[in-house]
Amino acid sequence: MAAWTLMNLVAATKRILMVMAGLTLLAACDPDGKKECAWVLEPEPKLDGQTDPGYIPLCARNRTTMKEDCRLQATLEYAQKVYGRKFRYVDLRVTSAGSPRTIAKIKFCDGD
Structure with a gap:
């Protein structure tokens, strides 16, 4: 009986470790493409x-994943200056958490 219980404990531990590894893998991926340039x-x-x-x-749009965030605002001059330049969504900084969110800074992929 003790051997059977030990085998069940080992099997349960393996299952738990597999689930934890799977969750870690899921958390590491980027389904929304927020890290893509x-x-x-x-x-x-x-x-x-x-x-x-x-x-x-x-709107910040990713045409590859078809995701967007349209809660943003900026001055016309800034919008004209950055139009068409690619960036990673994770590099977008805003000054307010409400809606609309004012763009404070973006680190663009072209290095500027």
Whole structure:
């Protein structure tokens, strides 16, 4: 009886370790592509009027994974300057957590 219980304990431990390894693997992947250098900022006219005065609504879009974040705003001058430049979503910094979120800084993939 003790040997059977020990075998069950070993088998259960192996299963737990396999599940933990699988969860670690899932947590390490990037299903939304936030670490990919494939994001661009684009104006979003449908959200016009929902930003603070002096700002325009923007979406960060990844056309590879078809993901987007349209809670962003920036000045027209900044939006024109960064239009079409690729960045990683994880390198996007905002000044406010609410909506709309004002873009503070982006580290672009072209090194600037």
